[in-house]
Amino acid sequence: MLERDGWLRDSFMKWQGAILLGLKWEQGIISMNMPRILAASTLALLMTSVAAPAMAQVVVTMNTVQIFGTIDPAKISDYTDYMAGVNLYDGLVSVDSSGSIIPELAESWTVSDDAKEVTYKIRDDATFADGSPVEASDVVYTVERLLRINQGPANLFADVLAPGSVVAVDAKTVKFTLSKTFAPFLTTVPAIFILNADVVKEHEGTDDAQEWLANNVAGAGAYSLKSWDRGSQMTITRNPDYYKGFTGKPIDEVRWIITNDEATVRSLAASGELTMSSQFQSPETYKALVDMGRFNLVTQDTATAFYLKLNTQIAPTDDIHIRKALALATDYQTIREVILPGGELSTPLPKVFAEFHAGDIPAPVYDLEAAKAEVALSKYAGQPIPITLGYVADTKFEEEISLLMQANLEQLGFVVTQKADPWNVITEIASKPETTPAVNQIFFGPTYPSPDSMFFTQYSSKAAGTWSSMEWVNDPEIDQLIEDARGTGDVAKQAEIYKTLQHKLVDLQPDVFLQTQTVQHAMDKCLTGFEAVPMQSFDYDFTRYQWTC
Amino acid sequence: MTEIPADNSPRRLSNAYQNWYRFSRNPTAVIGAAIVVIVILAAILAPWITPYPEHVGAVVNFRARHLPPSAEYWFGTDNVGRDIFTRTIFGLRISLLLALVVLGTAVPVGTVLGLLAGYFGGWVEIVIMRITDIALAIPPLVMALAVAAVLSPDLINSMLAIAALWWTWHTRLIYSITRQIRTQEFIEAAETLGASKFHILIREILPNCVSALAVKTSLDCGFVILVGASLSFLGLGIQPPTPDLGTMVASGSAFLPDSWWESVLPGCAILVVALGFNLLGDGLRDLFDVQEVR
Numbered sequence: 001m002l003e004r005d006g007w008l009r010d011s012f013m014k015w016q017g018a019i020l021l022g023l024k025w026e027q028g029i030i031s032m033n034m035p036r037i038l039a040a041s042t043l044a045l046l047m048t049s050v051a052a053p054a055m056a057q058v059v060v061t062m063n064t065v066q067i068f069g070t071i072d073p074a075k076i077s078d079y080t081d082y083m084a085g086v087n088l089y090d091g092l093v094s095v096d097s098s099g100s101i102i103p104e105l106a107e108s109w110t111v112s113d114d115a116k117e118v119t120y121k122i123r124d125d126a127t128f129a130d131g132s133p134v135e136a137s138d139v140v141y142t143v144e145r146l147l148r149i150n151q152g153p154a155n156l157f158a159d160v161l162a163p164g165s166v167v168a169v170d171a172k173t174v175k176f177t178l179s180k181t182f183a184p185f186l187t188t189v190p191a192i193f194i195l196n197a198d199v200v201k202e203h204e205g206t207d208d209a210q211e212w213l214a215n216n217v218a219g220a221g222a223y224s225l226k227s228w229d230r231g232s233q234m235t236i237t238r239n240p241d242y243y244k245g246f247t248g249k250p251i252d253e254v255r256w257i258i259t260n261d262e263a264t265v266r267s268l269a270a271s272g273e274l275t276m277s278s279q280f281q282s283p284e285t286y287k288a289l290v291d292m293g294r295f296n297l298v299t300q301d302t303a304t305a306f307y308l309k310l311n312t313q314i315a316p317t318d319d320i321h322i323r324k325a326l327a328l329a330t331d332y333q334t335i336r337e338v339i340l341p342g343g344e345l346s347t348p349l350p351k352v353f354a355e356f357h358a359g360d361i362p363a364p365v366y367d368l369e370a371a372k373a374e375v376a377l378s379k380y381a382g383q384p385i386p387i388t389l390g391y392v393a394d395t396k397f398e399e400e401i402s403l404l405m406q407a408n409l410e411q412l413g414f415v416v417t418q419k420a421d422p423w424n425v426i427t428e429i430a431s432k433p434e435t436t437p438a439v440n441q442i443f444f445g446p447t448y449p450s451p452d453s454m455f456f457t458q459y460s461s462k463a464a465g466t467w468s469s470m471e472w473v474n475d476p477e478i479d480q481l482i483e484d485a486r487g488t489g490d491v492a493k494q495a496e497i498y499k500t501l502q503h504k505l506v507d508l509q510p511d512v513f514l515q516t517q518t519v520q521h522a523m524d525k526c527l528t529g530f531e532a533v534p535m536q537s538f539d540y541d542f543t544r545y546q547w548t549c
Numbered sequence: 550m551t552e553i554p555a556d557n558s559p560r561r562l563s564n565a566y567q568n569w570y571r572f573s574r575n576p577t578a579v580i581g582a583a584i585v586v587i588v589i590l591a592a593i594l595a596p597w598i599t600p601y602p603e604h605v606g607a608v609v610n611f612r613a614r615h616l617p618p619s620a621e622y623w624f625g626t627d628n629v630g631r632d633i634f635t636r637t638i639f640g641l642r643i644s645l646l647l648a649l650v651v652l653g654t655a656v657p658v659g660t661v662l663g664l665l666a667g668y669f670g671g672w673v674e675i676v677i678m679r680i681t682d683i684a685l686a687i688p689p690l691v692m693a694l695a696v697a698a699v700l701s702p703d704l705i706n707s708m709l710a711i712a713a714l715w716w717t718w719h720t721r722l723i724y725s726i727t728r729q730i731r732t733q734e735f736i737e738a739a740e741t742l743g744a745s746k747f748h749i750l751i752r753e754i755l756p757n758c759v760s761a762l763a764v765k766t767s768l769d770c771g772f773v774i775l776v777g778a779s780l781s782f783l784g785l786g787i788q789p790p791t792p793d794l795g796t797m798v799a800s801g802s803a804f805l806p807d808s809w810w811e812s813v814l815p816g817c818a819i820l821v822v823a824l825g826f827n828l829l830g831d832g833l834r835d836l837f838d839v840q841e842v843r
Contacts (some may be wrong), residue, residue: 262803284615284804338611393784395805396628403629403790406607416607418788 050473057252058547060527062276062540063268065260066423068234071225073193074145076154080133082536087236087254087543089193089219092120092139092174093186095538097302097531099352099449101186104244105134105194105220115181115489118189122172127243128196128220134243136168141197143176145208151190154449161186181487183494184450190447190535222246222543223254228279233257242543248545260290260394269295269522273376276530277522282396283341298521301343303352303534304445305454307404308512309442309470313433315386321378325508326439328371329362329408330512339404340397342515347502349454350516352534356451356495360503364513368411375412386415390429390437398441401514405439430467440470443517449534451498455482459505471510478504571836578832584825585767592641604631605639607790615808625810627801633811636792637818642824643786643793647708647777648770654712656766659719660758664750666720667727678724684717689776697785704787707780709774722765726758760837764830771826778819794819 016381066080076085086094092106106120115129126134143166146154160182169175178185196218203212217225220243223236235255238246260278262285268274269289277289289295310317310326317323336342346363349356375381391398399420407417419437421429429435446453457463460482462473478501483496505511519532519539529545572578596602600623610630618625624633666677689711696710697703730736737789739749763835780786789796796814799812 263805282803284807288807334611338614396800399789399800400609400629403607404609404611406790407609409606418790420788 059253060275061255072147083540086541087223088221095535099534118176136174138197139174142195156188184452187448187450212269275524295522300532304517306514309440311436317438319378325371325374345513356498358499388437390419391441581828599635601632624814640792640794648773655715659716663720663723667724764834768830771823
């Protein structure tokens with residue numbers, strides 16, 4: 001039932017939006033009446049006088065299309081959660097736009113020869129938002145709590161960290177001992193946001209402070225939570241005493257407004273309220289915002305890939321020839337140039353992972369004749385082939401891509417059913433092969449900056465049963481290759497394994513490799529600092545942004 | 550309450566010409582009837598009268614997306630380049646189908662229950678009317694949202710949800726009429742003559758409800774179409790690519806205000822259809838002199 005709540009709320013908000021629009025219109029009509037004009041101007045005067053002292057502050061207002069699910073570092077899991085997480089908390093290390101690990105609370109780290117022991121040295125001046133020092137014991141507490149609750153980022157450490165494997169060597173030194181060699185470990189550490197153990201223990205209660213941390217923050221982040229209204233907004237303010245300090249003109253306050261309604265985004269921009277759009281607006285909205293003159297359109301290629309995930313366990317996509325036919329019947333160029341801007345994707349791994357990417361695999365092509373030939377080779381040849389195309393409801397470009405696919409597939413003898421589901425329903429139907437549609441439009445980006453994130457989560461049978469593995473590949477050979485790459489610390493050897501893996505997956509065609517995502521934001525011309533980061537939403541760490549006006 | 554015409558069916562039939570005369574003197578009623586007839590004909594003849602009937606299915610023409618209304622595309626084109634005029638006319642089919650299914654279920658059920666409750670009284674009345682009261686307390690749109698949340702959001706479920714509540718209004722209406730009629734002399738006469746209960750309900754009481762029912766049903770048509778469009782607007786309607794007016798308004802609203810035609814023109818179609826049924830209903834009410842049907 002809870003799962004459905006989000007969807008109901010979306011509908012309700014849309015409805016509310018319609019009512020609000022109606023109200024606005026009505027106001028326009030009656031504003032001719034004199035007392036109302038007076039009242040309105042008084043109100044406007046009041047509002048400017050309230051806003052005046054705030055002008056000195058740099059406030060960034062950004063819209064985001066999903067609600068913040070949780071801010072508990074042991075539970076955060078999706079893109080939106082991490083957007084709040086990276087600002088409210090700091091980890092031992094962070095990630096930059098090239099995917100490199102950079103120091104945060106830790107100033108340095110050493111790795112033992114067998115890659116099983118990692119020791120972090122915490123900076124002397126690192127403090128939590130309440131001024132108390134960050135110590136090794138806080139890191140130990142955070143990791144133990146994460147493993148106890150076993151949600152959110154805990155899955156990254158499932159076979160790697162056991163309770164008791166993290167120890168405080170001294171007040172400022174902490175040592176992680178891994179159960180086995182796990183090459184991507186260093187890249188997963190940014191997902192651990194360090195808790196202020198003393199504060200959390202005060203509110204521990206019987207549930208490990210889960211209830212308290214769901215609404216409160218106890219971390220070392222540059223921002224603290226000011227207000228949070230689950231369905232509509234979250235506001236965070238800068239901690240002036242942040243241990244790393246700030247340079248230039250930092251962002252004092254960030255307000256996220258939750259709406260996926262294009263008209264609302266435009267009216268927020270027109271009224272001067274919006275500073276930065278979400279990355280999920282329609283091309284029309286971006287254009288309208290840029291035409292207002294106040295916004296730049298910032299475009300960057302990302303490590304997030306956009307796939308048509310083909311369910312290899314159900315008809316008709318259980319047949320390799322049908323999967324090949326689908327890949328050939330996809331009009332990549334039209335999608336990239338007209339529907340959704342993006343970069344070329346030739347294998348499951350985006351080119352951002354340069355040293356691991358199999359560059360010898362050619363980009364997929366659109367060829368309906370070849371697709372027809374593949375259909376003829378399949379066991380479903382010579383009959384109408386029913387197929388379901390799933391996509392996320394209310395996502396314009398996905399609906400357009402789905403219609404484009406339908407138009408092409410109908411020429412090949414497919415009988416197409418469109419299935420638009422809200423996101424929370426998709427996560428539910430993705431949990432079983434028999435409820436997963438044959439074709440699914442899914443974005444997947446690395447949750448930590450390692451190719452392992454792309455391969456393990458999507459293709460390993462150990463990670464099956466989520467929206468990121470709707471292919472249900474379940475291939476022992478592929479599982480083995482993924483494990484082999486994890487078990488070696490030798491980068492050259494890893495690269496070789498990942499290239500073999502890409503060849504195997506392209507041959508198996510569990511996906512149509514549509515494109516890499518180009519992230520776009522309409523940003524106020526005074527705001528700079530957005531650099532796409534190949535890990536969750538670390539690119540919305542607002543300490544990286546500056547106000548230039 | 551409802552005023553009962555003193556005459557009953559045979560004589561009223563002979564007055565058909567007189568009724569038609571009175572009806573045709575009422576301009577709004579005639580306009581309403583004309584709109585309804587045109588809409589129904591357009592929906593039935595859609596494949597022959599629309600310029601691009603193939604645009605109902607999965608046709609994409611990205612070169613022609615977001616074109617404003619022109620001689621080629623009367624209502625402009627949508628985000629994948631389909632003719633909105635064609636899709637609007639086909640969309641009428643879904644709206645009318647919704648009204649037909651909902652009222653086709655709700656009117657007979659509501660009428661039968663209303664007759665039983667009004668005629669038999671006692672426990673029958675208490676049970677039926679209390680259930681009716683409960684059902685009346687639930688707003689149809691909220692009920693449809695709840696049903697769509699539990700089942701999957703599609704047109705059939707939405708129709709069922711609306712139909713499951715709509716009968717109540719008809720039950721209330723028929724109940725109040727039946728209560729008044731059952732004490733009248735011609736019913737007593739029929740009972741004295743030993744007519745069966747079935748005969749009395751169907752042949753004596755029902756014909757006296759027909760005019761009120763006709764008015765109520767025609768007014769309801771417009772309202773059901775509006776509720777259906779609201780549901781589609783909220784994303785609980787039919788799945789693409791099948792055209793539906795509410796869905797078209799919702800998906801077009803993403804492109805406001807630049808491509809205004811994508812939501813405004815299908816919205817106008819909803820307005821015209823609902824208005825047509827309302828004018829017709831008002832005209833019928835004046836004609837039959839039925840009061841307080843709403």
